[in-house]
Amino acid sequence: MPVADQELVKRASEAAAMAYAPYSNFRVGAALRLKDGAIIAGNNQENASFPAGICAERTALHAAMSNHPVGVVDSIAVVVPQVKGDMPISPCGICRQALLEQETRQGSPMRVLLGTSEGTVIELAAAADLLPLHFDRSQLER
Numbered sequence: 001m002p003v004a005d006q007e008l009v010k011r012a013s014e015a016a017a018m019a020y021a022p023y024s025n026f027r028v029g030a031a032l033r034l035k036d037g038a039i040i041a042g043n044n045q046e047n048a049s050f051p052a053g054i055c056a057e058r059t060a061l062h063a064a065m066s067n068h069p070v071g072v073v074d075s076i077a078v079v080v081p082q083v084k085g086d087m088p089i090s091p092c093g094i095c096r097q098a099l100l101e102q103e104t105r106q107g108s109p110m111r112v113l114l115g116t117s118e119g120t121v122i123e124l125a126a127a128a129d130l131l132p133l134h135f136d137r138s139q140l141e142r
Contacts, residue, residue, distance in 0.1 A: 001121060005075065008033055009115045011041050012079040015056065019043035023050070025082075028089075030056040032064055032076040032110075040064040057095040061102060073102055075111040076127075088114035088122050090130060099127035100134050 001009075008031050016029030023046050031041040042060030046053040054062075057078055064071055076099065080089045091099065091112075103110050109126030128134060 004033070005077070005113060005121070005123075008039065008075055008077040009079060009113055009121060011039055012056075012077040012113075012115065013081060013117060015041040015043040015060075016079050016081050019056065020045045022046060023048070026080070027082060028056040028078065028080050030060040030076060030078045032060050033074050034064065034068055035072040035074050036068075038064075038068065038071070040067070055092060055095050057091050058098050061098055065102070072106045072108060073110045075113060077113040077115060077121075079115045079117070081117040083116050083118075086116055086118050086120040088116050088120060090114055093131075096127065096131040097135065100131050100136065103127050104136050 011031035012029040015031055016027045019027035021027050021044055028044045031039055033039050040060050040063050042063055043056045078091060083089055103126060112124040112127055113121050115121045
């Protein structure tokens, strides 16, 4: 794996360690790299009112777009350290849709790296690969 991808997975793992997950104890970290090289990390943030929490992928993505509104996401790494074995966990449906929306917004694919603390990483060429029958803005046009 290229050094830049190793760094992204490492930053996602570090972000997971800082997650606020007192209810599920399911810590998730995400780190994305913009085309300009900036790395933005995020982690899941739970809330006693369960729907009020937010996943790591969307935390990182929203932080990136809030601070770099015309930024282009090159890659995102997602790590769940407490996973047993070597099979990474993929993003939930809401996060898949948010990542796909970013691809549509920026007009280019975003590589997705799914990792474990055991070192296994699955690489996808685009977020659209996570959601093949996706919903996008073209379906809202009349």
